[in-house]
Amino acid sequence: MKIIFAGTPDFAVPALAALINAGHEIVMVLTQPDRPAGRGMKLKASPVKVLAEQHGLFVFQPETLKNEAVQAQIAQTHADVMIVAAYGLIIPTIVLQMPKHGCYNIHASLLPRWRGAAPIHRSILAGDQETGVTIMEVVPALDAGAMVSKGVVAITEADTTQGLHDALAAMGADLMVEAMQTLAQTGYLASVPQDESQVTYAHKLEKAEAMIDWRKSAVEISRQVRAFNPFPVAQSLLHGDVCRIWMATSVAGMPSAALPGTVLDVHDGILVACGDGVLRISELQAPGGKRLSAQVFMQGHALKTGDQFGGAL
Structure with missing residues (x-):
């Protein structure tokens, strides 16, 4: 399938790598602009950009997706689907509607628990016994889309956010490849709405x-x-x-x-x-x-x- 991949940090890298290895055509990689980093505050490419350039993929780094010229360039890809993994920018409804089969996200929690910015941190802080990954449809509301699939990971008394981050990134990559294989074969992904009465929010860390x-x-x-x-x-x-x-x-x-x-x-x-x-x-x-x-x-x-x-x- 023709895929737009939208992601920025390390969490998104396994998913992009897995989709490339699965043989999909990545027609555009959306990632945040290079940011100053390190003691010298030199501009640094995102981990997703580094991987994309290694594979010769087209990388697009707009500051916002609300610009009409930016939207026009995204539309010109005629993508079948957009995949999002920790992209970090708001995706307007008009962009979500561009791909033929819509837009799907890898979220690092067992939705509807821990919508929001820091789901792994909050699950450990709360003493949750398990966490996981949810593949979900992207909708305008925050992490509120219908759920396609889930993977579960137990949280032990020795687990850190870093360790769970790495495990969930790998699991999310596998689940997304499975979902895209189904979508390519059938043109459809079954999904289940979230139970709004069970929603909790993972607020950004202070x-x-x-x-x-x-x-x-x-x-x-x-x-x-x-x-x-x-x-x-x-x-x-x-x-x-x-x-x-x-x-x-x-x-x-x-x-x-x-x-x-x-x-x-x-x-x-x-x-x-x-x-x-x-x-x-x-x-x-x-x-x-x-x-x-x-x-x-x-x-x-x-x-x-x-x-x-x-x-x-």
């Missing part, structure tokens, strides 16, 4: 959410740390400096009467008292330093039992 409140339970703080890995990374004051905490898990069956934030032990990870339970920090980062295992971190930092995490900035 940097203020990254600061740890040690009065919370160890289970809640572990979810916060894992949800914010790799961004924005959970943090706490330690010896007056902001320390970034990359990985931490709650310790089962270990209550503590110590003041929340108190270091209890530094031998098997860094054990810290919480409002309820104990947290084991296994990976952290000092200001200006590298991301280190707790064992390596303690070799270069004078951290001892009785020290305190937390306090106001």
Whole structure:
């Protein structure tokens, strides 16, 4: 089929690669304009653009799809279908209606739960037992289209947003290839409307959410740390400096009467008292330093039992 692919970050790369490998004709790749990045703030191509150019595909990077000239160029592709994966720009209704068979999206949640910008983060924060990917029709309302297919992934107490992101990106790619194979063969994709009574929203992350409140339970703080890995990374004051905490898990069956934030032990990870339970920090980062295992971190930092995490900035 003749496909317009609209995507920008790493999450979208496996889907584009899978569609290319499946033999579809990618007539246009829509991706966001190159953005300044790194210390030099030089313009950097999106991961999707990098892959598209490796395969010699036509890349189109408008700032908006609301421009009539932009819309005319999209219309000239005479695409059979548009596929969207974390594109990041609003797609006007007129553009959604251009492809012969419509427009389909890869969304990283089990819709109707967690519509919106940060579904993986929010699923971990909420303590969900599972998450997944939904292939859905794109409609003007946010993530509200009918559902074509789903894949489910269990969330363990060791899962981070980064790990789930990679697993869901791969799963979404497979599901979309399957959907496009069906569409190519039959000209039709069966879908099921979402139950509006079950909708929840995954609001965009705020940097203020990254600061740890040690009065919370160890289970809640572990979810916060894992949800914010790799961004924005959970943090706490330690010896007056902001320390970034990359990985931490709650310790089962270990209550503590110590003041929340108190270091209890530094031998098997860094054990810290919480409002309820104990947290084991296994990976952290000092200001200006590298991301280190707790064992390596303690070799270069004078951290001892009785020290305190937390306090106001």
